[in-house]
Amino acid sequence: MLIRPLGERVVVKATPTEERTKSGIVLPDTAKEKPQEGEVIAVGSGRLLETGQRVPIDLKVGDKILFSKYAGNEVKIDDVEYLIMREADILGVIE
Amino acid sequence: MLIRPLGERVVVKATPTEERTKSGIVLPDTAKEKPQEGEVIAVGSGRLLETGQRVPIDLKVGDKILFSKYAGNEVKIDDVEYLIMREADILGVIE
Amino acid sequence: MLIRPLGERVVVKATPTEERTKSGIVLPDTAKEKPQEGEVIAVGSGRLLETGQRVPIDLKVGDKILFSKYAGNEVKIDDVEYLIMREADILGVIE
């Protein structure tokens, strides 16, 4: 099952981050901050300008990205969690 | 009885979601979250740009969609509940 | 006495809705929710775009419509109550 995001939206799979406290203890899931890193799974057709021009999203499937904490809506497809966010919530691409 | 949504609006029939707790108990209706999945029943004529151009909605009747929780206005037609929401509240199409 | 609504406004006569509780009791007026259904009585000249173009309202007198609860301003003309609302507050047309 696939999701086709609409317009300026992007489907992102958040990268789980392994967090350790300074003493080396791995924190259980609820104590960790939400991840800020992820991978682009699907991109929409792009933002529509008031002139009617559609601007392609400046990202491609597989890009490793950084995004604002709490950006996007969480959806669960086939028991896997994804985020659908706007391109504007994506800060940059890790290269 | 049919509804013709105006402009950038879409009529959606929410898909009831069967929810079970981890121990397998089916939750009664009031304990479930509102559904985030639905089917497109009717689409409006599209968003009107400031240039006067009308942009057709990028969805068709029968599309299975994901939408933001609490998006749209609930209406009841012939005892069936629908949601009328803006295209911008629709996150993506399940394919 | 007639009202000519300005610009993107529409004059609507709300349709009273007969509400019954599950046990069949008709609720008195103060206990009912405001109606969400109505009939178009008059339409304005349409929305003015920033280009100066006037976009005719996509409704005609006599259309049965659905509108957001609490949309519009109530006015009383010859002891009859009307609502003057913006086209954007109208969700769809019942056909």
Next chain:
Amino acid sequence: MLIRPLGERVVVKATPTEERTKSGIVLPDTAKEKPQEGEVIAVGSGRLLETGQRVPIDLKVGDKILFSKYAGNEVKIDDVEYLIMREADILGVIE
């Protein structure tokens, strides 16, 4: 003494409304709601669009109008009270 309203503004003289309770008692001034009906006294040159085009106000002196409660700024000229409001605060014209 006359007021020339600027741009998209309109000078309105509110029509006092005689209010009676159901038992026929005329309410003193402080118990009445502010009037929603008035007469156009003067109109501005119209709204200026971002294109530089000036759109004449769709009202003329003498028009009987309906306006949103509390719309406009009250001014007193020669001991007479007027309201200066934007064209957008005027709901419709009574014909």
Next chain:
Amino acid sequence: MLIRPLGERVVVKATPTEERTKSGIVLPDTAKEKPQEGEVIAVGSGRLLETGQRVPIDLKVGDKILFSKYAGNEVKIDDVEYLIMREADILGVIE
């Protein structure tokens, strides 16, 4: 010393208003409302539209104007108080 207001701004000298209560008592300054009447002292070059067009202010030096209470910023030049406000805060011209 003169002030040249920038863009869509106007320098206004508020007209002191002599206020009497119904019994004829002149109210001391702190009990009076801020004046709503003034005289135009200087006008800016006008509002800049997104097209790059500059729209001259529809007022000239010496115009008697009405303005929203509390509009503008108070400045004191050579011990005289002025208000610098936007053209949009000016309701109309007294003619």
Next chain:
Amino acid sequence: MLIRPLGERVVVKATPTEERTKSGIVLPDTAKEKPQEGEVIAVGSGRLLETGQRVPIDLKVGDKILFSKYAGNEVKIDDVEYLIMREADILGVIE
């Protein structure tokens, strides 16, 4: 060390104002209001319109200006305090 302000920003050196109470006492710094007068030290390249046109700032280095209280961000360069503010926060030029 110089600051080149970006876009529609202006670097301003606030003019200290000597304040005396009515009895002639000079107030210490903490009791004075923030200054509203200053001198332009540097101007940016101007505001960018949506058309892509850059509009030069209507000020030059050395201009004595009036600005809104609390406008701008304070920066300290070589132990001297400056304000970097938007052209829109500047009310007028003293001539």
Next chain:
Amino acid sequence: MLIRPLGERVVVKATPTEERTKSGIVLPDTAKEKPQEGEVIAVGSGRLLETGQRVPIDLKVGDKILFSKYAGNEVKIDDVEYLIMREADILGVIE
């Protein structure tokens, strides 16, 4: 590992500021204000205007900049902290 900021965003490395109290004591990290000075590490492709035109960012890698306190999102790449902020949050360039 590099970050390519999207659109109107800029990657900035904040310059640590050595702060001393008046008595000469160096303040530990938690007592200092967040730095307002930094260096440009990477720039995005620029802001997209509604006309579809992309406006290059008026900064280059290596520029020493001043930015609003708390501007941007903090990210940590290879244990180094960066800020990803919008060009509009950057006040000026130190030359």
